[in-house]
Amino acid sequence: MAQLDITGVAKTFGAVDVLRDINLNIRSGEFVVFVGPSGCGKSTLLRIISGLEEVTAGELRLDGERLNDVDPARRGTAMVFQSYALYPHMTAAENMGFSLKMAGARKSEIREKVGKAAAILQLERHMDRRPGQLSGGQKQRVAIGRAIVREPKVFLFDEPLSNLDAELRVQMRAELIDLHRRLKTTMIYVTHDQVEAMTLADRMVVLNGGVIQQCGRPLDLYDDPDNRFVAGFIGSPKMNFLSATVREVRPDAIVLDDIGGSSASLVVPFRGFDPSGRTVEIGIRPEHVRLAPSNERLDGDVEVEVTLVEELGDVTYVHASMPTGERVIARSDDARHRAETPSRIRLDPSRFLLFDAAGRRIRQSGAA
Amino acid sequence: MTIALEATESRRRRWPTITAWDLCRWALAISVTIVVVFPIWWMINVVFTEPGTPVSINPRLYPTSFAAGWDKVAMILRETGYLHAYYMSMAYALLTIAGVLLLGSMAAFEFALFEFPGKRPLFGLIMLSLMVPTAVTIIPTYLLTADLGWINTMQGLVAPGLASAFGLFLLVEFMKGLPKEMIEAARLDGARHFQIYWHVVLPLTRNAMVTLAILTFMKTWGNFIWPLIVLSNAEKYTVSQVVGLFNAPFSHQTVDVVMTANLLAAIPPLLFFLIFQRKIVEGIAMSGSKG
Numbered sequence: 001m002a003q004l005d006i007t008g009v010a011k012t013f014g015a016v017d018v019l020r021d022i023n024l025n026i027r028s029g030e031f032v033v034f035v036g037p038s039g040c041g042k043s044t045l046l047r048i049i050s051g052l053e054e055v056t057a058g059e060l061r062l063d064g065e066r067l068n069d070v071d072p073a074r075r076g077t078a079m080v081f082q083s084y085a086l087y088p089h090m091t092a093a094e095n096m097g098f099s100l101k102m103a104g105a106r107k108s109e110i111r112e113k114v115g116k117a118a119a120i121l122q123l124e125r126h127m128d129r130r131p132g133q134l135s136g137g138q139k140q141r142v143a144i145g146r147a148i149v150r151e152p153k154v155f156l157f158d159e160p161l162s163n164l165d166a167e168l169r170v171q172m173r174a175e176l177i178d179l180h181r182r183l184k185t186t187m188i189y190v191t192h193d194q195v196e197a198m199t200l201a202d203r204m205v206v207l208n209g210g211v212i213q214q215c216g217r218p219l220d221l222y223d224d225p226d227n228r229f230v231a232g233f234i235g236s237p238k239m240n241f242l243s244a245t246v247r248e249v250r251p252d253a254i255v256l257d258d259i260g261g262s263s264a265s266l267v268v269p270f271r272g273f274d275p276s277g278r279t280v281e282i283g284i285r286p287e288h289v290r291l292a293p294s295n296e297r298l299d300g301d302v303e304v305e306v307t308l309v310e311e312l313g314d315v316t317y318v319h320a321s322m323p324t325g326e327r328v329i330a331r332s333d334d335a336r337h338r339a340e341t342p343s344r345i346r347l348d349p350s351r352f353l354l355f356d357a358a359g360r361r362i363r364q365s366g367a368a
Numbered sequence: 369m370t371i372a373l374e375a376t377e378s379r380r381r382r383w384p385t386i387t388a389w390d391l392c393r394w395a396l397a398i399s400v401t402i403v404v405v406f407p408i409w410w411m412i413n414v415v416f417t418e419p420g421t422p423v424s425i426n427p428r429l430y431p432t433s434f435a436a437g438w439d440k441v442a443m444i445l446r447e448t449g450y451l452h453a454y455y456m457s458m459a460y461a462l463l464t465i466a467g468v469l470l471l472g473s474m475a476a477f478e479f480a481l482f483e484f485p486g487k488r489p490l491f492g493l494i495m496l497s498l499m500v501p502t503a504v505t506i507i508p509t510y511l512l513t514a515d516l517g518w519i520n521t522m523q524g525l526v527a528p529g530l531a532s533a534f535g536l537f538l539l540v541e542f543m544k545g546l547p548k549e550m551i552e553a554a555r556l557d558g559a560r561h562f563q564i565y566w567h568v569v570l571p572l573t574r575n576a577m578v579t580l581a582i583l584t585f586m587k588t589w590g591n592f593i594w595p596l597i598v599l600s601n602a603e604k605y606t607v608s609q610v611v612g613l614f615n616a617p618f619s620h621q622t623v624d625v626v627m628t629a630n631l632l633a634a635i636p637p638l639l640f641f642l643i644f645q646r647k648i649v650e651g652i653a654m655s656g657s658k659g
């Protein structure tokens with residue numbers, strides 16, 4: 001069991017607020033991913049959990065026991081660093097057994113535990129090599145092995161894959177998921193790569209500016225973001241954001257005008273819109289923006305200037321610019337060798353997410 | 369394909385062209401070599417020559433009698449306290465090296481990797497002492513040593529050289545290059561403060577330590593003034609002092625014997641240099657480029 005409770009944690013460096021009022025409960029065995037742009041405080045939060053950094057305010061509890069003043073080595077957490085932080089003068093086996101040696105364990109015990117971890121990570125053949133003689137992926141495994149040997153209650157990973165090439169990263173991702181299944185230990189993982197976050201996480205915590213923006217299952221965050229930041233951060237290519245004016249509010253729909261400065265007007269199913277809001281921002285994912293067939297013209301179609309066509313084989317992303325200069329990306333699955341000619345795009349109003357001027361999500365009310 | 373062909377073509381055609389600049393550089397390098405090597409060669413030349421052969425009036429640039437030189441060496445080792453002086457110098461050098469490495473590495477560990485109040489001014493103060501010439505500090509140091517009753521003792525000889533500001537500087541610069549995350553990893557692995565020093569930092573600082581050891585050896589072996597001041601008892605003289613005796617203005621020794629004494633003094637550092645040549649060059653480059 002390893003339930004980690006973070007309550008009201010704040011951290012300042014000098015006069016800079018790096019983390020503000022972080023509240024988070026991490027269940028035993030959960031794979032939680034902290035994700036956010038560079039400098040948002042992910043690493044700081046992880047280092048606070050590990051004990052390398054002290055909190056300015058707030059409390060950490062692991063299984064109810066207060067952690068704040070517990071020595072980093074005795075917290076039951078083990079950390080894997082982005083730079084691996086292996087000891088270059090020790091062999092892989094010595095690296096992995098170092099914590100046990102420091103704890104005064106017997107040689108036979110060290111050998112046994114290190115051997116077990118090496119078997120889990122398929123590192124047996126490399127155990128007497130030094131880090132300098134290992135490849136990036138192997139170094140990463142040794143670093144993970146060093147954590148496993150300590151049998152922690154919580155694993156902490158700080159961007160462990162970002163030094164690996166793309167192919168290896170995908171492979172290591174799969175191995176981490178497998179490792180988590182086998183060990184069933186709580187894992188907290190920091191990354192700024194949202195694809196990594198989506199694929200690994202049971203639960204994703206999106207941070208920005210030292211504040212938790214939203215926390216939930218990856219697809220819940222994808223489909224139902226709380227604010228414009230989360231909507232824009234998750235998903236690749238990014239969600240499109242278009243300004244619009246509310247022309248008419250009906251009980252179960254609103255009519256939007258002026259979408260991206262175009263003359264199109266769309267009826268958006270929406271229950272209980274607060275009529276005081278006059279302008280909104282529409283968020284719509286590229287997969288819900290289509291190119292209108294040239295032989296068919298609908299009312300809501302928007303004329304756009306195509307600026308770039310990205311043909312990836314399975315999909316084609318058409319980048320276009322709206323009359324207001326806002327950019328929009330449309331996804332097309334069948335177009336091939338498209339020219340960058342003016343086109344019409346068709347937005348799917350049922351997929352619109354609406355945000356207010358402050359970037360907060362406007363949710364329907366009274367809906368079932 | 370054509371590009372590859374052209375490349376090999378041009379490589380074949382490119383003869384090493386010797387420019388005037390190259391010639392100048394060679395000339396300069398050769399002259400420097402002559403200036404540096406000639407005195408040593410001359411010393412060997414004088415020593416390995418029959419005594420009485422007037423080397424300087426009728427110059428000859430090669431040694432003529434190995435046996436004669438060997439006789440002089442044997443005579444000096446037999447009839448003066450040279451062997452004991454070797455022992456003194458060696459002890460002086462090795463103890464100083466041990467002290468400089470131990471104190472330097474422990475201090476550098478704190479200065480380079482941890483924060484503590486007053487760290488910056490303290491380090492500044494130590495670095496400032498690098499600017500103070502030995503001539504200024506030697507009298508106070510002597511008085512202090514005398515007060516401790518350490519005149520004519522090994523501890524009096526060694527103690528003032530144990531803490532080296534230069535050594536601290538060198539090691540701090542080196543240790544600053546160690547990744548912080550590695551130290552943190554060691555902390556998370558449960559290593560105590562001293563264990564981090566002993567198991568992680570010290571092994572990784574080995575290169576810098578070797579460099580510092582070599583530089584310290586060179587410095588203590590050649591140190592003349594401090595042993596001269598602190599060791600007045602002729603039975604405790606170091607090599608540099610014994611050589612000093614031979615070279616003294618009213619020394620009754622002939623020039624070839626004096627040269628033999630000099631040669632004997634020069635052999636340990638020469639051997640040292642030949643063995644550790646690469647490390648020494650690296651070390652000097654390291655201490656220079658990071659300054």
Ligand SMILES: Nc1ncnc2c1ncn2[C@@H]1O[C@H](COP(=O)(O)OP(=O)(O)OP(=O)(O)O)[C@@H](O)[C@H]1O
Binds near residue numbers: 013016039042043192
């Ligand atoms: N020791 C420190 N002293 C002062 N400021 C710090 C310190 N450590 C971190 N910061 C600041 O705190 C903020 C958050 O840093 P942190 O390392 O947690 O970011 P991050 O989310 O991990 O970013 P990245 O994705 O680039 O690793 C940054 O603005 C950083 O400059």
Ligand SMILES: [Mg+2]
Binds near residue numbers: 042043044158
């Ligand atoms: Mg970080």
